[in-house]
Amino acid sequence: MSLVSVSDLGVRLGARAVFSDVTFEIGAGEVVGLIGPNGAGKTTLMRAVLGLLPFEGSSSLAAMPAAERARLAAWMPQAREIAWPVSVETVVMLGRVPHLGTLQRPGGEDRARVAAALERMELSEMRARPATQLSGGEQARVLIARALAQDTPLLIADEPIAGLDPAHQISTMQSFAALAEAGKSVLVSMHDLGLAVRHCTRLVLLGEGRLIADGPPGEVLTPARLARVFGISAWYQVTEEGPVYQPLDVLR
Amino acid sequence: MRLALPLLVVVAGLFMVSLLTGPAEIGVGRSLAALFAGGEDPVALVMREIRLPRALLAVMIGASLGLSGAAMQGYLRNPLAEPGLIGVSGSAALGAVLAIQTGLAATFALGLPLAALAGALGGVLLVMALAGPRGTSLTLILGGIAVSSLAGALTALVLNLSPNPFAASEIVFWMMGSLADRSMTHVWLALPLMVVGFGLLAGLGRGLDALTLGEDAAQAMGIDMGRLRLMLVIGTACVVGAGTAVAGAIGFVGLVVPHLLRPLVGAHPGRLLWASALGGAAMVLLADIAVRVILPERDLKLGVLTALVGAPLFLHLILRLRRERI
Numbered sequence: 055m056s057l058v059s060v061s062d063l064g065v066r067l068g069a070r071a072v073f074s075d076v077t078f079e080i081g082a083g084e085v086v087g088l089i090g091p092n093g094a095g096k097t098t099l100m101r102a103v104l105g106l107l108p109f110e111g112s113s114s115l116a117a118m119p120a121a122e123r124a125r126l127a128a129w130m131p132q133a134r135e136i137a138w139p140v141s142v143e144t145v146v147m148l149g150r151v152p153h154l155g156t157l158q159r160p161g162g163e164d165r166a167r168v169a170a171a172l173e174r175m176e177l178s179e180m181r182a183r184p185a186t187q188l189s190g191g192e193q194a195r196v197l198i199a200r201a202l203a204q205d206t207p208l209l210i211a212d213e214p215i216a217g218l219d220p221a222h223q224i225s226t227m228q229s230f231a232a233l234a235e236a237g238k239s240v241l242v243s244m245h246d247l248g249l250a251v252r253h254c255t256r257l258v259l260l261g262e263g264r265l266i267a268d269g270p271p272g273e274v275l276t277p278a279r280l281a282r283v284f285g286i287s288a289w290y291q292v293t294e295e296g297p298v299y300q301p302l303d304v305l306r
Numbered sequence: 307m308r309l310a311l312p313l314l315v316v317v318a319g320l321f322m323v324s325l326l327t328g329p330a331e332i333g334v335g336r337s338l339a340a341l342f343a344g345g346e347d348p349v350a351l352v353m354r355e356i357r358l359p360r361a362l363l364a365v366m367i368g369a370s371l372g373l374s375g376a377a378m379q380g381y382l383r384n385p386l387a388e389p390g391l392i393g394v395s396g397s398a399a400l401g402a403v404l405a406i407q408t409g410l411a412a413t414f415a416l417g418l419p420l421a422a423l424a425g426a427l428g429g430v431l432l433v434m435a436l437a438g439p440r441g442t443s444l445t446l447i448l449g450g451i452a453v454s455s456l457a458g459a460l461t462a463l464v465l466n467l468s469p470n471p472f473a474a475s476e477i478v479f480w481m482m483g484s485l486a487d488r489s490m491t492h493v494w495l496a497l498p499l500m501v502v503g504f505g506l507l508a509g510l511g512r513g514l515d516a517l518t519l520g521e522d523a524a525q526a527m528g529i530d531m532g533r534l535r536l537m538l539v540i541g542t543a544c545v546v547g548a549g550t551a552v553a554g555a556i557g558f559v560g561l562v563v564p565h566l567l568r569p570l571v572g573a574h575p576g577r578l579l580w581a582s583a584l585g586g587a588a589m590v591l592l593a594d595i596a597v598r599v600i601l602p603e604r605d606l607k608l609g610v611l612t613a614l615v616g617a618p619l620f621l622h623l624i625l626r627l628r629r630e631r632i
Contacts, residue, residue, distance in 0.1 A: 104526055137517070156509075
């Protein structure tokens with residue numbers, strides 16, 4: 055069953071086409087890594103898929119009514135914005151907004167989901183602290199917890215692990231893997247190809263104004279593509295510890 | 307809600323004090339009895355025709371300014387935002403000034419407030435046209451600044467070219483904002499618009515909460531940003547337009563009250579709405595009592611007092627904010 059299907063998607067900013075003719079589907083139980091150089095249009099692609107900006111082509115998510123879409127897909131933007139000094143728990147509880155009626159207050163299930171998300175992101179200790187006083191990495195974890203609390207079949211996250219310490223980078227990717235095991239799916243943009251190879255079930259490579267490759271990590275990241283798209287060389291080996299991927303040098 | 311009850315008590319208490327404050331020395335028991343008793347007794351007339359509308363308008367206008375200030379700050383995610391930002395109060399003032407200058411205000415009693423409402427309507431339509439249907443909060447601010455400065459410039463032009471010094475001084479005094487000598491007619495004129503505005507603004511709570519995480523995230527959580535912005539602009543225009551039409555420009559309330567109350571509601575933008583409505587009512591009641599007590603003979607203007615008290619209070623808040631950020 056596909057959670058989202060996108061076909062011939064294209065976005066123009068003014069006269070410039072950011073990308074065009076992007077077609078892919080995400081089924082249940084996948085962790086899809088969206089990779090590509092700076093300016094390839096990863097953020098734009100995710101926002102277009104959600105219907106947050108004008109686009110050409112079609113996206114099944116964008117076609118839905120906003121309220122229904124919010125129960126199917128959660129979105130974690132790259133900009134880590136927390137405008138007011140509200141508590142960590144309050145921020146995470148915002149993830150329950152799509153599940154509440156206009157005047158309905160959060161109930162037992164909402165609190166349970168929030169507690170689980172806080173626990174998952176190791177934030178239970180700081181649940182009462184003002185979110186604006188946390189460090190950048192901690193705020194990122196709060197916002198990931200917020201997206202997890204939305205409890206949607208699909209999570210779309212824009213560079214969620216940028217700025218996290220190594221332990222939390224790995225544990226966040228493992229959380230995504232756990233979601234996939236539970237039948238949910240994640241579309242996550244990232245720059246760390248090593249983590250992408252280890253933790254994603256599939257990679258989508260965006261660049262040169264189109265979708266260049268879509269498939270299992272080992273097949274997508276061929277030396278020729280790396281050289282052409284990223285201008286780097288890398289070392290890749292499937293070891294006893296799982297796949298290891300280490301970018302080595304700049305080629306140009 | 308632990309905050310609601312104390313705030314309600316404060317507003318009710320100040321409302322009573324406002325009813326009991328005035329140049330006519332009337333005892334507490336006598337004045338309250340006169341308020342409810344019928345008849346043409348002069349005390350009853352003073353209570354019902356002078357003090358009651360004054361106290362009611364203070365509550366209505368204070369709640370309007372507090373509520374719309376909290377909503378505006380929540381929408382723009384900026385603690386320095388205030389209801390006048392979208393140009394409604396400026397354009398309402400322009401309407402009122404034109405009414406005074408042309409003599410419309412003198413020909414019939416509601417000429418001035420109705421002209422001010424027309425000005426507010428013109429201003430809000432212009433802001434919405436400038437901001438566009440798909441615009442962001444930034445286009446709304448820019449549209450508001452454009453309309454505010456245009457209305458300010460036109461008001462200055464009217465004053466500049468005014469051949470009549472009496473009209474000019476009347477304009478200047480009107481613009482300072484006051485609740486003196488208002489009647490129940492003013493209450494009935496402002497009330498329907500304010501009720502509509504309160505309804506629109508009170509419905510923004512959840513959307514403003516979601517906006518804590520930014521426009522993109524809020525939109526992805528199912529919040530219709532276009533609808534939210536329309537409710538905010540029309541709601542603010544209703545309450546601030548009606549308030550300015552009957553009382554002139556009263557500054558700083560919409561800016562300071564949400565600021566003062568924010569820590570008491572855990573910075574929750576939704577909860578801040580009703581808290582600021584009550585807080586604004588309390589602040590305007592208090593200021594309107596103060597203008598009658600401090601200089602009973604000199605007709606101290608309400609807007610002057612709120613600015614005199616509000617500006618230092620605001621400076622204090624900024625200093626506190628600076629200490630916290632370091």
